[in-house]
Amino acid sequence: MKFYFILLTPANIICMKTILTILVFSLLIACKNSEKHKFSDCDYLDKYMNGNTKVNPRKIGKRMIDPIDDTLSYKKTKFGLVVNGHKVYKKAKTHARCEDEYIDIEYFQDFTDKIDIESYREIDRTFFASKNKVYFWWANSGGNMLIPLDVDAETFEPFEDICGGIDKKAVYYGCPNRGIYPLNIPLNSEFEFIPQKGNYWNSPKHQVIVDEKLYDVKWEFEKGYFCDLKRPTQ
Secondary structure (H helix, E strand, C coil): CCCCCCCCCHHHHHHHHHHHHHHHHHHHHHHHHHHHHHCCCCCHHHCCCCCCCCCCCEEECCEEEECCCCCCCCEECHHHEEEECCEEEEEEEEEEEECCEEEEEEEEEECCCCCCCCCCEECCCCEEEECCEEEEEEEECCEEEEEEECCCCCCCEECCCCCEEECCCCEEEEECCCEEEEECCCCCCCEEEEECCCCECCECCEEEEECCEEEECEEECCCEEECCCCCCCC
């Protein structure tokens, strides 16, 4: 068996570093071209064209992100909205499967039919009024959602930590997935919501004290949220 030894002279070390640098650089170029080829046939932009003109995903942490690449034609305006001509958009994120990868896609979601910049009025960080109607922002895997409320836009005041509020007509309570409903609580009563175990803003679980009596807030299909003031739980 023969053994070969390489004499590590300064010249040899420089040569080896040069070769290693070239190999690493070539590998990076190959990987980059592979990624470009890998996602070159994705067609999800047909659905999320607003702000996107090409598939250009990049790895951020453990996720693939395809960011908005067209920002020149979309102008920022107040309330975190953007406009393009007469259309109104809000930045959104969804995801699609492409070449065995889940890619988070950023795009501008069109809300022109519901939002008028001139009449837009923030009520708090979640609720707003536009065109004399009240909505609140919510988000799911498909992007932003606008949940409408059948309330008086001039007098509605949302609760601080509960999905609902009060206006000149009624007390309202609910959640994004099921809607917001007027509760049968008299406006002239004193009431207080008591959160229960597993209570969340989008999945509310409360009892309510009305004029010093305790009741359950319940939900039924096609009836919505209600509390039966004739049958207190205690």
